Amino acid sequence: MTKQSSFKRRIRKRMSQTGERYVVARAALIAQAQAASTKKRKWVSMPETSDQAILEATGRSWNEWCDLLESWPGHTQGHAKIAKYVQAEYEIGAWWAQSVTVGFERITGLRLPGQMSDGTFTANKSKTVSLDESWLRKLLLDPSERQDLFPGHETELRSKPSSKTIRLAMDDGIVLIGMTPEKDGRLKIAIQHTKLANSEDAQRWKFYWGEWLDAISDTSS
Structure with missing residues (x-):
């Protein structure tokens, strides 16, 4: 129909x-x-x-x-x-x-912005940066390197190393990190942080990921 x-x-x-x-x-x-x-x-x-x-x-x-x-x-x-x-x-x-x-x-008001049908919240952030995908993927897949990428946070890989989207369990929720090469040679990084308890957590993590993307982008400068 x-x-x-x-x-x-x-x-x-x-x-x-x-x-x-x-x-x-x-x-x-x-x-x-x-x-x-x-x-x-x-x-x-x-x-x-x-x-x-x-x-x-x-x-x-x-x-x-x-x-x-x-x-x-x-x-x-x-x-x-x-x-x-x-x-x-x-x-x-x-x-x-x-x-x-x-x-x-x-x-x-039955569902707030960022709220999923199961009642949890999701924070999204993305940025296009001048980084090499294989370099960033290697860091994200290595447990010791992730400690430097996410200082102060516990992470655990929940996806296969060959998966297009990297899935990480963090001390608060689940993070999906997607990387898409752009035609101009840059890399688009899209982050979706799911299973957050409330809208305040979603806003806090959205700010965090914005700062993280800015910081990772600066490594190419």
């Missing part, structure tokens, strides 16, 4: 009720959704998908989705059940059902 199929059915239903042409009926539904979006609702945090994008994809604005889901008794039963309900009840594809669910959770 395409992402627009549910919206198109609503358009055709309005056409049958009002006798309007397709373009007129579509414009009327979009106008209704936009009017609903202007109603007062305090958003705890911003969804990743814009209001316009979710409106175009599903035919409903964020405020409309929030009103619909808050009226459903099962809206506090967790991410998986909400997403399943959205997909089945409103006949939209699985991808958009997930997007609607995450956005609803963020707007209403």
